[in-house]
Amino acid sequence: MDTFGLTVVEWSRAQFALTAMYHWIFVPLTLGTSFIVAIMMTIYVKTGKEIWKNITKFWMTLFGINFAIGVATGIILEFEFGTNWSNYSWFVGDIFGAPLAIEGIMAFFMESTFIEILFFGWGRVSKKFHLLSAWLVAIGSNLSALWILVANAWMQNPVGTVFNPDTARNEMTNFWDVLFSPTAVNKFLHTISSAYVLSAIFVIGVSAWFLLKNRRIVFAKKSMLIGAVFGLISAFYMFATGDESARRVFNDQPMKFAAMEGLYDGEKNAPLVVIGLMKKVPTPENPKMNEFAFKIEIPNMLSYMAALDPNAFVPGVRDLVHGSEEHGIVSYYERIRMGKLAIKALSDYKLAKEIASEHEAQKHLSVFNQNYKYFGYGYYNDPHHLIPNVPLVFYSFHIMVGLGTHFLILFIVVLFFLFKRDIVKARWLNYVSLLTIPLAYIASQAGWMVAEFGRQPWVVQDLMPTLSAVSNIESKSVIVTFVMFAIVFTVLLIAEIKIMLSQIVKESKVEED
Secondary structure, rough: OOOOOEEEHHHHHHHHHHHHHHHHHHHHHHHHHHHHHHHHEEEEHHHHHHHHHHHHHHHHHHHHHHHHHHHHHHHHHHHHHHHHHHHEEEEEEHHHHHHHHHHHHHHHHHHHHHHHHHHHHHOOOOOOHHHHHHHHHHHHHHHHHHHHHHHHHHHHOOOOEEEEEOOOOEEEEEEEHOHHHHHHHHHHHHHHHHHHHHHHHHHHHHHHHHHHHOOOOOHHHHHHHHHHHHHHHHHHHHHHHHHHHHHHHHHOHHHHHHHHHOOOEEEEEEEEEEEEEOOOOOOOOOOOOOOOOEEEEEEHHHHHHHHHHOOEEEEEHHHHHOEOOOOOOOHHHHHHHHHHHHHHHHHHHHHHHHHHHHHHHHHHHHHHHHHHHHHHHHHHHOOHHOOOOHHHHHHHHHHHHHHHHHHHHHHHOOOOOOOOOOOOOOOOHHHHHHHHHHHHHHHHHHHHHHHHHOOOOOEEOOOOEEEHOOOOOOOOHHHHHHHHHHHHHHHHHHHHHHHHHHHHHHHOOOOOO
């Protein structure tokens, strides 16, 4: 039943998106600043200089504020798998539950144990053990992200599992295949490197504010130096892993790849759209039209990015929907037919088992296994419902890449002014650095929009669509919690910003050592 024009599936998706996007406001800053704090403390322990102790304590305070609120939003996110997505939890619980359990038992307990020593260990434990605690908090925080990202990567590219037709559940066959799948490894490395870039920008931007106020100059310049070096290394790594991520998407999720570039008609020597303005989106009723009002392209670059071959064929949206024998692409029409065969065969198999007809059961099981690869397509009749929101994915992808390039240039320019010019006098650069903080969050959210909106309508790629994953609940119940979470998360975000700003202002009033 629709409520306010949205179904329970759409309300559940909206609620999960709300929770995930709020949670991701806090997570990347935690991942990056934990290592930045550990680096700063290492310099303090090595040099014994009091200014590095003050620098460490300040950034550690901001880290702690962000960490506490991030935990609150993360807990709610995991509960939603049971409340809103119970069918999904049943279908993949044996796989999805394992990394989440490890995240809670190992990583979260590790970081929560040593974070107490990190904050309250000053003067109570030795400097070396205190430093070890700082690094263990950083490692624990990032290990926590690892297991969450492994779970997410499996949804994007399900491997190391087998479907049990008797229980209608996916069961893990090889834990290491799940953990070390190319998709999981790349997703983890690209995500944490982007988080490090965001954290570096945060440190640079806050330090720039001190310079604009002409306060804590030495404090700010040293902090900015750590942020810029950390950010520059992370940015290069982010682009390298992003390049590999594009090839993983091309191989595992070609529809998402086509949406990222707004590519409707596949081609060899495909150009990469650097900047483009989409005019309108083709529809089944009007499939032939110019998708772009204007665009700037790099010849052959998309083919090279996809397959390391400038002559490679890159399929577009229409190629995937209608198929191509020449390029070995199974059409979505055919996938829907095979998916329906799999669904019917599973139903017939269960019926045969109930009446103890083993021969019939095995016959239906054979049909099921032959078509299981496209099981999820059987829930649809119109293949055009399997196309994600192309403009949303296209713009999110290009915003992410464009801002990422800006961040890389910013780190280089900041380091140049720190070593070759007077960065205090470069007020324009400090204003740019300060204003780049919100841009880093926009880029971070855009990256996740590409990842999650680009794979729609799948909750598990090719196997389970979102419409079959949702719990059997009233949409009104979801609306109540949606509104409640929106209010609570907004209050938490405002509280964090106010507390952080008060700490920054307080630090600016301290006299320079």
